[in-house]
Amino acid sequence: MIKLKTSYYKIFAAFSLMLIISSCCNTKFLQEGQMLYTGAKITIKNDTLKKKEKSNLKEALQDQLRPKPNSSFLGLRPRLYIYNITKEPKKQKGIRYWLKYKIGEKPVLLGDVDREFNKKIIVNYSENKGFFNAKASSDTISKNRKASVLYTVKPGARYxxxxxxxxxxxxxxxxxxxxxxxxxxxxxxxxxxxxxxxxxxxxxxxxxxxxxxxxxxxxxxxxxxxxxxxxxxxxxxxxxxxxxxxxxxxEQFTIDKTIVFADYNIADLKLGKYGIPYNTDSVKVYNNLYIIDPQNKFKPKIFDRTLYFEKGDLYNRTDHNLSLNRLISLGVFKFVKNEFIVSDSLNHKFDAYYLLTPRPFQSLRLETLGKTNSANYTGGEINLNWTNRNFFRGAEQIKGAIYGAFDVQVGGPKDANNIIRFGANAQLSIPRIVAPFKFHSSSAYVPRTNFNIGYEFLSRTALYTLHNFNTSFGYLWKENERKEHDLKVLDVTLVAPQNVTDKYLLQIKGDDSDPNNIIPPNPSLQRVVDKQLIFGPAYSFTYTNTMLPKKNTFYYKGSVDIAGTIAGLVSGADAKAGKQKEFFNIPFSQYAKMEHDFRYYRKVNSKSSIATRAIVGIGFPYGNSVYMPYTKQFYVGGSNSIRAFRARTLGPGSYDPRKQNATFFFDQSGDIKLEFNAEYRANIYKFLNVAAFADAGNVWLVNEDPTRPGGKFSKDFAKEIAVGAGVGVRLDFSILILRLDLAIPLRIPYYEEGKRWTFDQINFGSGAWRKDNLILNIAIGYPF
Structure with a gap:
């Protein structure tokens, strides 16, 4: 063990020495008289400026200087070294060209620096900030064929x-x-x-x-x-x-006519001035809107709801942008063009033209994928998706999908059985609020009424089969680009079990007939195959400014799910007192659930950033339920959660899943969830990004479960936090991001108290340790 560690240190030291030597050797590639430019420094001489003002001015001036020196890492310049040691390629392609001109970086020389130009830039910028008497001078500092430029700025008094x-x-x-x-x-x-x-x-x-x-x-x-x-x-x-x-x-202009070309195609029409078609043979007038739609592809009222301008209105830029954004958010137009053409110059009136090019209304897409996860499952999935974007000629979208999937366990410490899934779902989305009350939105986004229905068949071979039916009705609307609301007025889920095998029932009831293989009862497994009827409203709110070019951005999503409340109150349900009520011979669930997801992103510089996330969730069963429905509980672990633990194998609390005597893993779940994640992200080269991360968290139960000792939330919850860390590689190809994260557990909550930190057990040289502790997560997209 000592020899292995010593070898690692030697390799690391040798690699570091090689980098240092390579950095120092960059100057030997310079021609006689050339000097490598290492950057510029700015000194500000002013006694009246405060320290912060001086620092801000210095930082701003530094950004103005050109050129920038060669990029460096810990004071070294590996990209410059790659450029220097790579021979000149004969062609502008191939590995040598890629190494020298894509990975490598051409040297920036002192001769490339125009000091007089930079001094003018410094003075000009200073004057723009109120330092009207600014002066600048420069000096060159050189040593060992390297040179930097020192600019001295005397800004004078600020006006x-x-x-x-x-x-x-x-x-x-x-x-x-x-x-x-x-x-x-x-x-x-x-x-x-x-x-x-x-x-x-x-x-x-x-x-x-x-x-x-x-x-x-x-x-x-x-x-x-x-x-x-x-x-x-x-x-x-x-x-x-x-x-x-x-x-x-x-001059102030007012709107005269609003003309909509609902099926505009520049390739098929003869255009006049401003790109407006000459012929308008089939004009419909609807609420002062002039609509040209020869093939009647759209109902006229959709434009009346979407466009904000009316005849006689004073032109308003806000309404102008709202109308364009709402047309785009309908999702049925590929191109949206707008023109204003003066129709009465004497009275300052113009006509508003909307030239709309529809997208293909129907599409059919087939998707296939292979997948693997940290729970040792490998499988595939196939999805067939159909979309109609104008089902009732009012930009209503209807989507249908059928899918099938299988997961086969490959390796792993236990036989978790294979999983087969298939199902179908359909969604109708109407671009307005369908309700007995009036709903007016001045948002740039069209509100939508959504209807969903779906069915899924899930079979865990040799264990059980579940039939899952789901339907919902609700509204989705956005106040602006930052705030989104999703209200499901009614969300109904029915889970019906079938073919629960004796093997699974044996784990529930237990078996002590064989003294050498006693299986204790595990009634919590029963909740997986219980009939479940869940209905009630759900609401979520999302706020984000991550789309803005800011240094610090924020994301928040809060959700509330309330099931069976009214039914429980009306029926007087009290499961703990033996008064559990049923609908159609199925007990309905009654609970309240809340979850908050906070994310904070900070740009360190143009090449790196720090991302953090905190999730807090709680579900509380009451009335007609003693436990939260299994499908509504919280889970942790896996590629988008605590990556050092396999998906759904952690918790609740300090419960040790290794003690379960089942011949398969069953998912660990809880009623309370705490999770914290931090990740440093850096760009190495174009599509190549790396990351270092740490994750922490766990799930707990609200009520005691005798079969999972240590699972209930208590004042000692902080001692039961799991911690993991690791490194990752992300290949960002724009259309998708392929992510590989390698993590190890640092704190395991089900170990004996006082021995939960595992730093002293880390042993990369041990094959057995690597097998149990190195968790590779392969996923698409960032974890958060």
């Missing part, structure tokens, strides 16, 4: 805004600007900042666009700065229209 003026006149457009001047971004006492001035121009432009000034542009606004009125370093600002602003930019 502050003394006063902001919005000159008045009698025009309509000036009146609109006066109405919003109190919300200006330009505040007296703040530093002069060109970026804030640009934001102010955009703010005024946005307001005017929403007040009918369709042809206005932020370039029509000028902000003049006068620094001569005071001796102090201050400026007075004047916000006004440029004198050469076109007259059309100062």
């Amino acid at each position: 502050l805004i003394s006063k902001v003026n919005f000159p008045e006149d009698s025009t309509v457009i000036n009146s609109e600007i006066q109405n919003i001047k109190d919300k200006t971004f330009l505040k007296a006492g703040n530093p002069f900042d060109l970026d804030v001035i640009k934001a102010e121009r955009e703010r005024i432009n946005e307001h005017l666009k929403n007040r009918g000034f369709y042809y206005f542009s932020p370039d029509n606004i000028i902000v003049q700065a006068d620094s001569t009125v005071q001796k102090e370093p201050k400026v007075e600002l004047f916000v006004k229209l440029k004198k050469n602003t076109p007259q059309i930019s100062k």
